[in-house]
Amino acid sequence: MLVDERETALRAMEDGELGVHATKTLSAVAKYCRAEGYDRRAIEDTLLGLLTRRNWNNPADRQSYARKIAAASDKYGLVRIDSIQMTENEMDACGRLKGVQIQRLMFTLLFLAKYGNAVNPKNNDWVNRDDGEIFSLANIKTGETRKSLMLNNLYGQGLIRFSDAITNLNINVLCVDHSPNADENAAFTVSDIRNIGAQYMLYAGEPYMRCRACGLVIRRTGSRQMYCKDCASRPKNTRASDTTDLEHTRGDR
Numbered sequence: 001m002l003v004d005e006r007e008t009a010l011r012a013m014e015d016g017e018l019g020v021h022a023t024k025t026l027s028a029v030a031k032y033c034r035a036e037g038y039d040r041r042a043i044e045d046t047l048l049g050l051l052t053r054r055n056w057n058n059p060a061d062r063q064s065y066a067r068k069i070a071a072a073s074d075k076y077g078l079v080r081i082d083s084i085q086m087t088e089n090e091m092d093a094c095g096r097l098k099g100v101q102i103q104r105l106m107f108t109l110l111f112l113a114k115y116g117n118a119v120n121p122k123n124n125d126w127v128n129r130d131d132g133e134i135f136s137l138a139n140i141k142t143g144e145t146r147k148s149l150m151l152n153n154l155y156g157q158g159l160i161r162f163s164d165a166i167t168n169l170n171i172n173v174l175c176v177d178h179s180p181n182a183d184e185n186a187a188f189t190v191s192d193i194r195n196i197g198a199q200y201m202l203y204a205g206e207p208y209m210r211c212r213a214c215g216l217v218i219r220r221t222g223s224r225q226m227y228c229k230d231c232a233s234r235p236k237n238t239r240a241s242d243t244t245d246l247e248h249t250r251g252d253r
């Protein structure tokens, strides 16, 4: 599951946590409330309640933040996206690049563009995230200079272009497969928004694996390893149930 705003909203309303993307969480709550028939005032009050619980900023700012999100909640319905299918053409576009890091970056950008398209049909293959988040999702740790060089490399090959805005780095991905039979040519399925780069490595046949409890894709460090670090350090009965069956592990190639 990539995103389930209904689930996000219910969790936030239950435990009051807004997570790292507070605006996204609050927007999910607002859309959920609207779907449940709350009027605008009631939606605003619910958001305000959450912000107050988190002691977010000062009361006046809370009010205007809540009002803005409540007002925007009628634009789109609750989003739920199980997975994104990457096509053979797209995987080939990544595979043709020289070097596994830049392949991971291209794969991550392709995924983010397609994910953006799934969330908003008017997205048109754009990625609107800061480069820190993009490289972190791609599991690439490197300096700022090299990050720019990698993006410029993709630009030079005509695979991406940048928006005119100088201050932010919106990226338009130019190698999304829009061929009419793209849907039938799924080569790889992404159903976890964490460690996108590692998922590419798994596809590429590198020694990577899916945690049997939480599904996180990680580099394999031992032949008998079954869990990610987090799950391995947790007592067995508090782990999520083992969902990764054999088919799941094999079916990704």
Ligand SMILES: [Zn+2]
Binding pocket: 211, 212, 213, 214, 215, 216, 227, 228, 229, 230, 231, 232
């Ligand atoms: Zn895990």
